[in-house]
Amino acid sequence: xxxxxxxLAEPSRRHLLEALRHGERSVTDLVDxxxxxxxxxxxxxxxxxxxxxxxxxxSGRHHLYSIRGxxxxxxxxxxxxxxxxWHDGLxxxxxxxxxxxxxxxxxxx
Amino acid sequence: xxxxxxxLAEPSRRHLLEALRHGERSVTDLVDxxxxxxxxxxxxxxxxxxxxxxxxxxSGRHHLYSIRGxxxxxxxxxxxxxxxxWHDGLxxxxxxxxxxxxxxxxxxx
DNA sequence: GAGATATATGTCAATTTGGGCATGTGTTCC
DNA sequence: GGAACACATGCCCAAATTGACATATATCTC
Numbered sequence: 001x002x003x004x005x006x007x008l009a010e011p012s013r014r015h016l017l018e019a020l021r022h023g024e025r026s027v028t029d030l031v032d033x034x035x036x037x038x039x040x041x042x043x044x045x046x047x048x049x050x051x052x053x054x055x056x057x058x059s060g061r062h063h064l065y066s067i068r069g070x071x072x073x074x075x076x077x078x079x080x081x082x083x084x085x086w087h088d089g090l091x092x093x094x095x096x097x098x099x100x101x102x103x104x105x106x107x108x109x
Numbered sequence: 110x111x112x113x114x115x116x117l118a119e120p121s122r123r124h125l126l127e128a129l130r131h132g133e134r135s136v137t138d139l140v141d142x143x144x145x146x147x148x149x150x151x152x153x154x155x156x157x158x159x160x161x162x163x164x165x166x167x168s169g170r171h172h173l174y175s176i177r178g179x180x181x182x183x184x185x186x187x188x189x190x191x192x193x194x195w196h197d198g199l200x201x202x203x204x205x206x207x208x209x210x211x212x213x214x215x216x217x218x
Numbered sequence: 219g220a221g222a223t224a225t226a227t228g229t230c231a232a233t234t235t236g237g238g239c240a241t242g243t244g245t246t247c248c
Numbered sequence: 249g250g251a252a253c254a255c256a257t258g259c260c261c262a263a264a265t266t267g268a269c270a271t272a273t274a275t276c277t278c
Binding site for chain 2: 003005006008009011014017018021067068069070072073075076078079080081082083084085086087
């Protein structure tokens with residue numbers, strides 16, 4: 001539903017994904033590793049799951065979540081179009097120099 | 110101020126960045142290439158600029174915007190931690206199979 | 219089956235944010 | 249200097265989103 005970048009925009013969700021970098025984690029586990037309340041974690045996990053970024057595997061009363069690469073891959077590929085902007089120094093390093101004063105500071109009438 | 114992913118979350122901003130892939134563009138140019146109003150374009154360009162994703166160069170009455178790689182690089186590097194999830198097939202392809210029914214459909218009492 | 223544990227969901231109030239529109243500011247040209 | 253052009257900004261409102269808190273659901277253990 002929501003696109004990948006929208007999903008990644010939320011810091012709490014990125015924190016969750018970071019906690020999942022090294023493998024499956026249960027919800028309680030994720031609550032401990034982040035500083036979120038359990039309902040918040042579940043809520044964000046739900047969003048991550050609906051968007052296909054993570055998957056769920058149930059094991060007893062534990063829900064184990066893990067990363068699914070495909071969705072993240074899309075984001076990575078979108079960004080790959082810009083690689084040349086930091087590889088070739090095509091970057092503008094001179095923004096400050098070229099910034100043109102558009103108006104003198106206006107003093108309060 | 111706002112982090113890169115938050116910046117990229119907005120489709121209209123990504124459209125602008127896509128239009129800038131091949132080089133500098135003026136505002137009017139960007140208005141034509143996207144389907145946004147001029148104030149909207151300017152608003153989003155402002156946000157992109159404040160976050161360091163693009164830079165501005167003034168040429169006469171034209172404002173020429175262009176990509177600055179560094180900010181986007183951060184995003185790309187964050188994503189690079191997940192590459193193995195789509196390279197090694199570490200991905201869970203079996204989400205649907207492993208999805209466990211948590212409750213039978215509950216009929217209205 | 220009762221209680222404890224693990225997780226999900228619903229509601230709500232507060233905040234953020236984007237677009238539209240009007241208008242302000244800067245620049246060019248005659 | 250005045251009109252036309254290029255762009256930025258301020259204000260308003262509607263839609264989306266988050267966390268908190270309470271509570272529902274599922275599973276395990278005894």
